[in-house]
Amino acid sequence: MLVRTHTCGQLRESDVAATVRLNGWVNSYRDHGNLVFIDLRDRYGITQLVFDREDGAAQSMMDAADKLRNEDVIAVEGTVRVRKGGENPKLATGKVEIVVTSLEVLAKTDNPPFLPDDLAKLPNEELRLTHRYIDLRRPSMQRVLAARHKVYQVTRRYFDEQGFLEVETPILYKSTPEGAREFLVPTRHVPGSFYALPQSPQLFKQILMVAGCDRYMQVCRCFRDEDPRADRQAEFTQIDLEMSFVRREQVMQTMEGFVRRLWKEMTGIDVPPLRRMSYREAMEDYGIDRPDTRYDLRIRDVSDFARTVEFGIFKSALEKGADRPRFNSKKGVVKAMRVPGGADKLTRKVTDGYTEFVKGFGAGGVAVVKVIKGEDGQPKLDTGIAKFLEPRKAEFLALLGCEVGDTVLFLADTYSVATKAIGELRQKVARDMGLLPAPGAEGGPWNFLWVVDFPMFEKNKDTGKWVAMHHPFTSPTDEQMQAFLDADPDDEVTIEGIVSAGYDIVLNGQEIAGGSVRIHDRAVQSKVFKLLGLTPEQAKEKFSFLLEALSYGAPPHAGIAFGLDRLVMNFVGTDNIRDVIAFPKTQIGADLMTRAPSPVPEAQLRDVHIRALTPPAP
Ligand code: ASP
DSSP: OOOOSSOTTTOOGGGTTOEEEEEEEEEEEEEOSSEEEEEEEETTEEEEEEEEGGGTOOHHHHHHHHTOOTTOEEEEEEEEEEOTTOOOTTSTTTTEEEEEEEEEEEEOOOOOSSOOOSSSOOOOHHHHHHTHHHHTTSHHHHHHHHHHHHHHHHHHHHHHHTTOEEOOOOSSBOOOOSSSOOOEEEOSSSTTOEEEOOSOSHHHHHHHHHTTOOEEEEEEEEEOOOOOOTTOOSEEEEEEEEEESOOHHHHHHHHHHHHHHHHHHHHOOOOOOOEEEEHHHHHHHHSSSSOOTTSOOOEEEOHHHHTTSOOHHHHHHHHTTTTSOTTOTTSEEEEEEEETTHHHHSOHHHHHHHHHHHHTTTOOOOEEEEEEEOTTSSEEEESTTHHHHGGGHHHHHHHHTOOTTOEEEEEEEEHHHHHHHHHHHHHHHHHHTTOSOOOOTTSOOOOEEEEEOOBSEEEOTTTOOEEESSOTTBOBOGGGHHHHHHOOTTOHHHHHHOBBOEEEEEETTEEEEEEEEBOOOHHHHHHHHHHTTOOHHHHHHHHHHHHHHHTTTOOOEEEEEEEHHHHHHHHHTOSOGGGGSSSOOOTTSOBTTTTBSOOOOHHHHHHTTOOOSSOOOO
16 A cells, blocks of 8 residues: 555645655546546645646556546555646645656545535535544544544643543443433343443542542543433533532632633633622523523513502412512512513514413413603603503613613513523523624633522422432532531421532533532431432432442542533534534434444343333334
């Protein structure tokens, strides 16, 4: 084989007259009879090859060149010269070409289902995933792989400098109720028993702290058998971290340093110190615990004002949970969002659509009012619930700082329903109003923030049971520790008010990292398990290893995990998670290239003591 001396992205004018060898794929060819041009491509770039009969190319080689087709794999030897046809400024090698003297066809291709061409319209994703090896040849996909690789390198370098040890943790793990549904793996050796694939290495990293590892990191795969979502994969990658002898502050500083380093190396920009926002502030102003702060659109609690308005829907909402404290999920509230310029843009049809939209989040509908210019030139309330607000117009306008041209949208329901619904609505309105900024040169604007002081527990709507908002190993804040230990498990209001020592990093409305100070005290951990409805026997069965480890000298520890796929999505500017994973699965978890999951022979099932209830589709 004519082994390459250079890559297809390497040759420059300074190489003119050199004899070189290149290997690669035929990216395109132009055949002028006695003159054949081939663009040869590899991961590094494209170089033009010339087969020229008049330049002395042998007829046999001309015949072979003539038969080359897109995606054939070839090796050539030849001489570098300045391009006769003039420079191609689009290519790094665009000043030169190679006059080929020898050609070796390394592999002929079948007719490809599509060409890995970034300029042509992309084929549908199913075809791309089925023939991922062709799709990945596209220069833009090669850039994604390179960006992802760089994220790994910067990550490992930074955490190595900070004294973290990379430790691998098992993939075949124990089934533990950590939050998400697990993938199970049967084993031949123990009939009826299963491994689970880890949702995250959470407990191993905590146990590594008990084991004296002090600072742990791992770029690791996590598995969650969750319902499909556009930005999720059942199998995804985390940058997983844990630190000993720290409180929240030290973790936040170390991780902020990482974010700054990563953004500097990936985009060249200097991330300013991250702003901090409490969960409560996020929920109050943005209706979500991962607010998108690239645009303003604030939400206001206008319950006190709404109490003075004779409007049935406000009144009945405010009667709900009237005796409950502020921010309690079951207390009735009225929330409002002022949309500057909405009076024109948000037509009746659009706002009717909002009512349908919020029904999806359990709310009854959206009340609307517009602020228009009256005949007297003064602001006038129009449409929707204008007549109910009219008697209190001045107060209303002042309360929200309304101006002519605004629309105000209201949500009246329990705190949890109204907050969730208006938070989702805020994002929709932002899109409808065109408030999302277009990406700049370095991909930004990048709006980072820490969200802190989350509640420890929330009620699962379907089961009515408490669930840990982060995970069951998250500690209450130091200040709330005693209140937590003293709390009566049946005292719903108090339990809902316990604040955890969790923290998330939010970027442009996405959670890119989440973590917490952990429980390192066995009694506190047992109380959490109890609240989550585990009997002492169940807790022992599931978590005895953790509880035991906690009783043999556990240092205070805390950690976090970054979603690596999401980080890469930001750097390469895609909102499709499949674009940043070499071999992703579809939304229903299928690998179209290998055709996994797939049925297995009866005998193989018998080996692992399993009988399928549903026979495989033929
Ligand atoms: N294990 C957690 C998760 O996967 C992250 C952490 O708390 O460190 O979300």
